[in-house]
Amino acid sequence: MTNPxxxxxxIIDKTFDPxxxxxxxxxxxxxxxxxxxxxxxxxxxxxxxxxxNVTGSLHIGHALDNTLQDVLIRYHRLKxxxxxxxxxxxxxxxxxxxxxxxxxxxxxxxxxxxxxxxAAFLRTVWDWKEVSGGTITRQLRRLGASCxxxxxxxxMDAGFSAAVTKVFVRLYNEKLxxxxxxxxxxxxxxxxxxxxxxxxxREVQGHFWHFRYPLADGVKLADGRDHIVVATTRPExxxxxxxxxxxAADARYASVIGKFVELPITDRRIPIIxxxxxxxxxxxxxxxxxxxxxxxxxxVGKRAGIAAADMLNIFDAEARVAxxxxxxxxxxxxxRFEARKTIVAEMEALGLLDxxxxxxxxMPYGDRSGVVIEPWLTDQWYVDAATLAAPAIAAVREGKTKxxxxxxxxxxxxxxxxxxxxxxxxxxWWGHQIPAWYADDGRVFVAETEAExxxxxxxxxxxxxxxxxxxxxxxALWPFGTLGWPEQTPQLARHYPGDVLVTGFDIIxxxxxxxxxxxxxxxxxxxxxxxxxxxxxxxxxxxxxxSKSRGNVVDPLILIDKYGADALxxxxxxxxxxxxxxxxxxxxxxxxxxxxxxxxxxARFAQSNGIVGSTSAMPPAATAPVNRWIIGEVVETxxxxxxxxxxxxxxxxxxxxxxxxxxxxxxxxxxxxKPLLAEGADAGIAAETRAVTGWAxxxxxxxxxxxxxFLTEELWHKLGSRDHDLIVAAWPVTDxxxxxxxxxxxxxxxxxxxxxxxxxxxxxNVSPAAKLPLHVRDADAATQARIRRQTxxxxxxxxxxxISFEAAPAGGAAQIVVxxxxxxxxxxxxxxxxxxxxxxxxxxxxxxxxxxxxxxxxASPGFTEKAKPEAVEKAREDLAAxxxxxxxxxxxxxxxx
RNA sequence: GGGCGCGUAGCUCAGCGGUAGAGCACUGCCUUCACACGGCAGGGGUCACAGGUUCAAACCCUGUCGCGCCCA
Numbered sequence: 001m002t003n004p005x006x007x008x009x010x011i012i013d014k015t016f017d018p019x020x021x022x023x024x025x026x027x028x029x030x031x032x033x034x035x036x037x038x039x040x041x042x043x044x045x046x047x048x049x050x051x052x053n054v055t056g057s058l059h060i061g062h063a064l065d066n067t068l069q070d071v072l073i074r075y076h077r078l079k080x081x082x083x084x085x086x087x088x089x090x091x092x093x094x095x096x097x098x099x100x101x102x103x104x105x106x107x108x109x110x111x112x113x114x115x116x117x118x119a120a121f122l123r124t125v126w127d128w129k130e131v132s133g134g135t136i137t138r139q140l141r142r143l144g145a146s147c148x149x150x151x152x153x154x155x156m157d158a159g160f161s162a163a164v165t166k167v168f169v170r171l172y173n174e175k176l177x178x179x180x181x182x183x184x185x186x187x188x189x190x191x192x193x194x195x196x197x198x199x200x201x202r203e204v205q206g207h208f209w210h211f212r213y214p215l216a217d218g219v220k221l222a223d224g225r226d227h228i229v230v231a232t233t234r235p236e237x238x239x240x241x242x243x244x245x246x247x248a249a250d251a252r253y254a255s256v257i258g259k260f261v262e263l264p265i266t267d268r269r270i271p272i273i274x275x276x277x278x279x280x281x282x283x284x285x286x287x288x289x290x291x292x293x294x295x296x297x298x299x300v301g302k303r304a305g306i307a308a309a310d311m312l313n314i315f316d317a318e319a320r321v322a323x324x325x326x327x328x329x330x331x332x333x334x335x336r337f338e339a340r341k342t343i344v345a346e347m348e349a350l351g352l353l354d355x356x357x358x359x360x361x362x363m364p365y366g367d368r369s370g371v372v373i374e375p376w377l378t379d380q381w382y383v384d385a386a387t388l389a390a391p392a393i394a395a396v397r398e399g400k401t402k403x404x405x406x407x408x409x410x411x412x413x414x415x416x417x418x419x420x421x422x423x424x425x426x427x428x429w430w431g432h433q434i435p436a437w438y439a440d441d442g443r444v445f446v447a448e449t450e451a452e453x454x455x456x457x458x459x460x461x462x463x464x465x466x467x468x469x470x471x472x473x474x475x476a477l478w479p480f481g482t483l484g485w486p487e488q489t490p491q492l493a494r495h496y497p498g499d500v501l502v503t504g505f506d507i508i509x510x511x512x513x514x515x516x517x518x519x520x521x522x523x524x525x526x527x528x529x530x531x532x533x534x535x536x537x538x539x540x541x542x543x544x545x546x547s548k549s550r551g552n553v554v555d556p557l558i559l560i561d562k563y564g565a566d567a568l569x570x571x572x573x574x575x576x577x578x579x580x581x582x583x584x585x586x587x588x589x590x591x592x593x594x595x596x597x598x599x600x601x602x603a604r605f606a607q608s609n610g611i612v613g614s615t616s617a618m619p620p621a622a623t624a625p626v627n628r629w630i631i632g633e634v635v636e637t638x639x640x641x642x643x644x645x646x647x648x649x650x651x652x653x654x655x656x657x658x659x660x661x662x663x664x665x666x667x668x669x670x671x672x673x674k675p676l677l678a679e680g681a682d683a684g685i686a687a688e689t690r691a692v693t694g695w696a697x698x699x700x701x702x703x704x705x706x707x708x709x710f711l712t713e714e715l716w717h718k719l720g721s722r723d724h725d726l727i728v729a730a731w732p733v734t735d736x737x738x739x740x741x742x743x744x745x746x747x748x749x750x751x752x753x754x755x756x757x758x759x760x761x762x763x764x765n766v767s768p769a770a771k772l773p774l775h776v777r778d779a780d781a782a783t784q785a786r787i788r789r790q791t792x793x794x795x796x797x798x799x800x801x802x803i804s805f806e807a808a809p810a811g812g813a814a815q816i817v818v819x820x821x822x823x824x825x826x827x828x829x830x831x832x833x834x835x836x837x838x839x840x841x842x843x844x845x846x847x848x849x850x851x852x853x854x855x856x857x858x859a860s861p862g863f864t865e866k867a868k869p870e871a872v873e874k875a876r877e878d879l880a881a882x883x884x885x886x887x888x889x890x891x892x893x894x895x896x897x
Numbered sequence: 898g899g900g901c902g903c904g905u906a907g908c909u910c911a912g913c914g915g916u917a918g919a920g921c922a923c924u925g926c927c928u929u930c931a932c933a934c935g936g937c938a939g940g941g942g943u944c945a946c947a948g949g950u951u952c953a954a955a956c957c958c959u960g961u962c963g964c965g966c967c968c969a
Contacts, residue, residue, distance in 0.1 A: 016934095201969095362969095407901065411967075414900070418968090506967090541909085543965090574920085575910080580902085581966090583909060587921055594934040605931030651911070655919065670931080755938095762938040768927055799929095850916065857915090862952025871915055871953090878916080 012607050012718045016600040018564025022710045026141055029713075034727045035146040036084065037077070045076040045083045046495040048479050048528075049147060050503045050511065051155065053092035054129055055099050058139035060538045060546065060584065061504060063556035067572045068535060068650060069502045070145045074706040075645050077146070078731045084495050085146065086482045088153030089137065091129075093431040093471045094190060094368060100125045100430075118429050118466075125430050129154075142557060144565050144709050146727065153482045155474045156432070163481040164432045164474045165448050167522065172436075172446040176384045176521075177424070179436075179444065181308040183298045184423050186376030188319035188336075189369035192427035193380055195470065196420075197510055199364045199373050206361035209235045210284070210354035211347055213244060216260040216269055222252060228261060228272070229284040229354050233361045234293075235347070236339040238263070239327050240314040241270055243289040245300055248274035250285050264352050265343065266326030275300050292377045313377045317427075336374070381425040381434060383473075385517065389416045392516035395527040401516065404533045404648045405578045408505055415509050424473045431468030438463050476514035479528035498529040505534040533648055536581035538572075543583045559589060566708035567593035573707050574654035595658060596711050599704070602666050603697060603715045609677050611694045613720030617730050619738060620691035624676065625789065627692040629747040630669045632739035633660065634699045638732040641703055654707060661700050668751060669696065675792035694719065699732045749783075749819065750790050756816045757798040757823065763839050764814055764831060771801040772825045775808035778888075779821040815840065815892035819881075822888055837896060844889035851882040 029035060047069050052062060069085060077083040097113075104111050104124070113121040133154075140147065153160060171177035184193040212227040220226050228244055244261055246253035253272070260269045277300045278287050291301025292311040301311055316322045319336045323329075331339060347353045364373040393416050395401050396409050403409045425434060437445045437453040439460050447453040453462060477485070479501075483492040497519070503512065512532055519528030539545055540552040547553065559568045570592040575582045614620065619631045637660040644652035675681065676689045697719065701712040705726055716726035757774075766772070774794070776787060787794070787803060794800050811828030814836055854875050857863050864872055 012931095014931095410901065414968075537966095543909095577911065580910085585909065585921080588909075590934075591920060594932095597934050598932065601932035601935085603931085608931070655911080659919085666932090667936085671936095758937060759939085762926070765926085768929080768937075796929095853916065857953080860952060863915095864952085866952050867915075874915080882916095 010718050012600070012604045012715070014604070016564075016597050016711070018566065018596075018710065019561070021714045022142070022144070022560075022565050025710050025713050026144065029146065029725070029727055030141070030149060032725070033150070034725055036148045036150060037728050039080070039082040042080055042082040044494050045073070045081040046086070046498040047073055047084070047500055047502065048086040048482060048498050049088065050501070050507065051088050051090040051153075051475060051478060052136045052140075053095055054089040054133040054136075054154070055092055055095045056136045058136055058143070058556055060554055060556050062136070062140075063143060063568065064535060064538050064572045064576065064582065065502055065504065066140055066143055066145050067569045068533070068576060069500075070143070070569070070709075071573055071650065071653070071706045072500060072502070072645070074146055074709060074727065077727065078702060078705065078729060080730060082494075085148055086151070086153070086495070086498075087137070087140075087145075087147035087149060088155070088478075088482060089133065090471060090475050091154065091156040091431065093426060093428050093468060094192065094194070096125060096129075097428050097430040098190070098368065100128050103128070113429065121429055139557060142560055142565060144569065146709070151482075155471070155478075155481075159484070160474070160477070160481050161432055162448075163477055163485055164469065165435045166486050167477060167518065168432075168435055168469070168473075169446055169448050170522075171383060176387055178382055178384070179379060180382050180421070181377060181379050182382070182421070182423075183292070183295055183375045184378055184380055185364065185366075186317070186319075186374045186378070187366040187369050187371065188315075188317065188374055189366065189371045190428070191317045193376075193378065193423055193425065194366055194368075194373070195423070195472070195510075198367050200367045201362050202365055203360050204363045206233050206359055206363070208233055208283075208357045208359040209344060209347075210356070211235070211238065211264070211288075212352040212354050213261040213263065213288070214352075215256065216262045219256055219259045222255055227352075228253070228256070228286045230286050230288040231283040232288055233359060234340070235343045236321075236336055237290040237293045237314070238288060238343060239266060239321065239324070239331070239339075240290045240292050240312040241268075241288045242291055242301060242306060242312060243271050243273045243304060244286055245273050245275040245278040245289050246286045247276060247278040247280045250278070250280040252280075252285060263326070264350055265328065265346055268326040271304075273300075273304050275303060293375050295375055298375070308377065311377055315374060315376065317376075319374045380423045381436075381467075381469075383422040383424050385419045385422040388517035388521055389419045389513075391520045391525065392416060392513065392527070395516060395520060401527045401529060402531050404531055408508060408532070408534045411505070412508055412513065416513055419513075422470075424470045425465075425467040426470055427466075428468050431471065432474055434465040434467050434469060436465040438465065472510060472514050475511060476518040477522070479515055479519055480523055485522070496523060496528070497526050500531045500533055501529045502533045502535065504537065506537070508532075508534065531648070535576055538582045538584050541583055541585040543581070554584065554586075559586070563589045563593040564596060564710070566596050566711045569709075570595065570654060570658075570707050573650045574658070576650040578648065578651075595662065596708060598662055598666060599700070599711065600715070602661075602670060603719060605670065606693055606697055607719060609690065609693075611690045611697070611719070613698050613716065613722065614691065614695040615720075616695075617733055619695050619733075620688065622688055622692050624685050624688060625743040625746045626669065626672045626676070626793070627689055628740045628743040630665070630692060630696050632744055633664055633669075634696055634732060635734055635736065635738045637664075638699070638703060638734045639736075642734065657700075657704050657707070661704065665696065665700060668747075669693075671797055672747075672750070672793045675796050678792075681792075701726055702729050702732060705729075746786050746790075749786060750793060753816070753818045753823070754794065754797045756818055757800075757825070760814045760816050760825070760839065761799070764827070764835055766814075766825075766827065766830070768799065771795075771799050772827070774798075774800045774803045775824040775826070776803065776805050777807070777822045777824065779805065783819070783821050812836070812896070815895070817843070817885055817888045817892065820884065820888075822892055833896065837893065840889055840893045840896070844886055844893060847882050847886035847889060851879055851886055854879040854882060 073083050073085045101113055185196055185199050187194050208231050210229050210231045212229055214227045230244060241263055256272050257274045259272050261272060263270050277296055278285060289297045289300050291298045291306055292313045312324055314322055314324050314327060315336060321331045321334050321339050323332050366373050393413060396412060435446060435448060439457055439462060445453040445456045447456060479498055480492060480496050483489060483495055485492055515528050544552060556568060567589050571589045622628045622631060637656060640656045641653055644656060673689050676685050701716050705712040713726045716722060791803055808824040808826050812831040812833050813827055814825040816823040858875055
């Protein structure tokens with residue numbers, strides 16, 4: 001009924017073509033609502049996507065982040081849970097505004113947003129969003145992400161915007177949000193405040209200019225000098241100096257504290273103050289204080305009693321010198337870097353330039369604009385982050401939210417405990433406009449609508465705040481805003497809090513911290529997720545961070561084109577070992593593409609043998625040991641995968657299913673059952689084997705589906721007529737009673753015996769084509785029974801002609817020891833006796849060496865007394881086995897003569 | 898300066914108290930009727946170094962060296 005196959009026959013093609021399959025299956029899943037099956041009675045499982053920027057395109061980091069989320073969501077969907085992956089995009093205020101402004105500048109009209117006006121500009125941004133904003137969500141589909149697209153969200157949607165406004169108003173009314181004049185990181189290119197997290201500190205070669213500031217009123221230093229030397233990396237800021245600070249403990253300056261200097265160029269008198277910020281060990285020990293343009297100086301200024309409103313602001317929004325107390329008119333309007341040259345030249349001309357030295361300086365740059373950030377004194381809206389952080393810290397301390405790997409909680413605590421007031425206003429147009437209205441007299445009215453503000457204000461003219469909110473202010477509401485908050489929707493009741501947040505560790509400050517604060521505050525103290533899974537960065541094969549400028553970025557879409565989405569997903573999953581950075585080597589992807597092909601071919605083989613998918617999750621009844629064995633192996637594999645997923649060990653998950661599918665199922669089970677399916681074999685056993693193979697293959701498809709959804713869904717339908725898609729199939733039964741220890745032991749023995757015989761043959765250069773007779777010595781009744789049962793398998797896999805329990809004929813032979821029995825392959829005339837002697841000698845020595853080590857350990861006094869009883873018991877068993885093996889190998893050596 | 902982490906096979910990485918593992922690469926053999934994007938077999942590691950704890954250490958502790966990242 002839901003068969004997505006559009007080809008006429010269900011025959012598995014000789015070649016596996018990911019591109020065709022992926023496009024077809026994704027459309028099928030999405031159009032049939034498979035990503036969000038209705039399961040009202042099931043346990044909810046919820047992930048909210050870290051919303052990608054609407055301007056973005058899929059890079060390899062997204063591919064990793066979303067692959068992991070999809071593995072989780074598909075796994076939980078298969079487990080029968082009510083799995084919801086909330087998806088959507090973020091309006092990305094500054095990034096989007098930049099993109100659209102650039103397009104406008106490059107367009108034929110070459111128009112600026114100021115020329116257009118706010119309303120027209122915003123219409124243009126929305127138009128852009130409708131046309132180009134879907135890039136990344138289309139690309140997520142290429143990856144196979146099974147998100148709930150039917151409820152896709154955007155942070156600027158009406159409902160979400162209403163939530164943002166409500167949060168702003170509530171925080172304001174709770175006095176957790178306020179307007180204040182403080183220093184911000186000002187981006188003179190975009191003319192907006194930016195977050196300190198958007199400031200990138202770079203080391204650049206700069207200078208340290210030492211200026212002489214003349215002491216006022218004829219005062220002299222203890223050493224007789226009439227000036228104080230201060231050094232600065234930013235000479236132009238001297239125009240805004242409001243003090244010179246010295247350390248109270250510095251004897252050189254003790255006598256001048258409280259006196260004044262004549263600030264050159266400006267002819268302003270500024271005080272000499274005592275402050276611990278001045279380090280006697282650094283430079284002259286005296287520092288100029290520019291409270292309006294330096295974060296440290298701002299604090300010094302406040303300690304000295306200067307109110308923020310009185311601090312001098314010497315730059316305008318574009319960082320040009322502004323008209324200001326004492327600043328000469330000739331300097332007004334010139335750019336800050338020009339001003340620097342001018343000031344230095346003028347100081348030199350005044351004979352006040354003491355000296356200049358080269359200095360590496362830490363320079364703040366805007367991570368998007370690339371220009372030097374100016375600490376600037378402005379009125380902005382601030383959230384009292386410290387108050388909101390307290391319960392967010394407690395939630396992690398109390399284990400309500402866990403970081404995986406756990407050590408990220410240290411990073412979280414460190415940042416949260418030192419959190420600064422959060423500046424949430426931005427001087428942009430694209431974003432949530434701040435719901436604050438001003439009266440001409442400066443009064444502020446904060447309300448959800450203009451009408452409400454007007455009602456508060458009475459019959460006066462109001463003007464709305466032109467600024468918008470920081471994008472993170474809105475995305476902090478993502479875990480509940482996407483579920484309909486502030487409406488108390490059934491979705492919200494059911495899917496908040498989320499189970500897991502999957503994100504890069506680099507986003508802990510930006511986003512995780514903010515979601516924790518807002519989630520707890522607005523959702524009755526319930527943090528937004530139980531687990532925060534932090535993965536690492538994807539680097540190139542050499543371990544270098546990918547960047548456009550280095551040209552070492554790998555495009556996930558190109559990798560998908562080349563190897564298929566499944567191979568890329570498997571690679572990223574297999575390499576994800578709890579937060580460690582991933583060095584992505586294309587060879588690895590190629591290897592997992594090969595794995596996909598391997599499974600494809602195994603399914604082809606099964607199909608050509610009349611094997612079809614099972615109709616029941618329960619395994620078929622089985623009598624043959626190999627069938628009973630594989631059933632047990634499937635169950636144990638499913639249990640191991642459950643354990644891996646519970647522990648968020650994506651790498652374990654991938655390697656467990658890889659090993660099982662390839663090294664167990666393909667290499668052994670399919671080979672061991674070939675004789676059972678051959679012509680002339682027992683019809684009952686053949687039928688049982690077909691049923692078990694079909695069942696086991698089905699289970700592999702289910703178990704692998706979270707990582708390789710396309711290949712597995714395709715094979716699921718190729719192998720049988722199904723009444724549902726694999727994406728909504730049931731996880732295998734994991735009943736331990738399905739594991740039969742006796743058959744497991746028998747197949748384990750068989751595998752060891754075949755491997756030993758193969759090894760011996762290869763080492764002795766016996767032609768792979770030659771079929772040899774096998775003589776068994778010292779086999780007990782149980783072993784003889786096993787040999788009889790497994791004769792067809794031994795004949796095929798070990799290339800044995802006939803098995804005899806009679807003594808081998810005299811003469812050269814290869815001898816194999818497995819457990820208590822010795823197996824002889826007569827090779828009179830062809831065997832290299834020396835080589836066989838060497839082989840046996842090597843094996844005997846190894847066994848003896850190990851036996852000696854074990855008996856040494858058992859003889860040591862402390863071991864048997866202090867070690868765990870299991871460890872002692874195991875050592876005894878191992879010793880017995882190794883000694884026995886050594887004895888038999890020595891006997892074999894003796895027989896060889 | 899503070900914090901986090903990493904140094905295990907040629908490469909990329911698991912393992913984190915009981916005899917060293919995987920994938921890739923490498924070597925030999927194999928056109929065996931699912932698969933050469935394959936099969937079979939094999940070589941390769943004083944687990945950075947030095948001390949210590951322990952009956953037992955790649956794994957725990959201390960220090961040294963080397964390499965990252967974050968914050969100031």
